[in-house]
Structures are given as C-alpha cells and as structure tokens.
Amino acid sequence: MKTLDEILERIEFTDSCWTWTAYRCREGYGRLNWLGNPGKLAHRVVYEECVEPIPAGLELDHTCSVRHCVNPDHLEPVTGVENIRRAVKETCRRGHVRTEANTYWFDIRGYRCRQCLDCRRIMRTR
C-alpha cells in the first residue's frame, strides 16, 4: 500500500474503534505492506499518517486494549513523548518540513488528519 486512501478502505469505522479488516499477525495487531516495507504495524502507520511521526524508540499504547484498532484517538505514545516530540523537527515521512503551505487538512470521521502536499505531488506524477 502506498496511500492513505488504500488504508482507509481496509478500516471498518465503528462509533469507538476503527477496526482493521485486513491481515492481522499472531499477536493480534493489524499489519500491512507500507511503501514496500512488509509487516508494518497498521496502527502505527495510521497514527503517523493522521497525526505525526512517532519519535524513534517509542511505542503506541492502545488505550482501548483492542490490538487491531487503528483509531488515532485510542493510541497514545508512551510516557516521555512530550520532551522528545519538542526536539524532533516536524517532517513528513519523506522528510519534507511541514509548513502551513504544504499541509492539506482533511477530515476522517471528525478526526482532523493531514497530508503532505509535496508527497501528494510526487505520488501524482508517478
């Protein structure tokens, strides 16, 4: 998978959890092939696409205890993230620095998500 749209097609939205409907590993986590990387955790990919990059070494905690849930509202980077987050320069997954001008905001089920316009341009020209 390469785009957020492909991910959204595999989510079943309920009033609380966003259920991952595609492949789940033995531990019960949703997994997918993301940008050529097999076995990426679905909830981490959704969080990074909709919220922000997860600082290196940090885990996402499921506050709802549903392992195959990918709702960013139910995911919380473990303690200490605030300090690290401030030190990390805000970039998209391809390393474009995030600015107001290159950020496209949209809405998934009332959840504010954003995409990098530089990346969108790259994907369109492929």
Ligand SMILES: [Zn+2]
């Ligand atoms: Zn959940």
Ligand SMILES: [Zn+2]
């Ligand atoms: Zn980008």
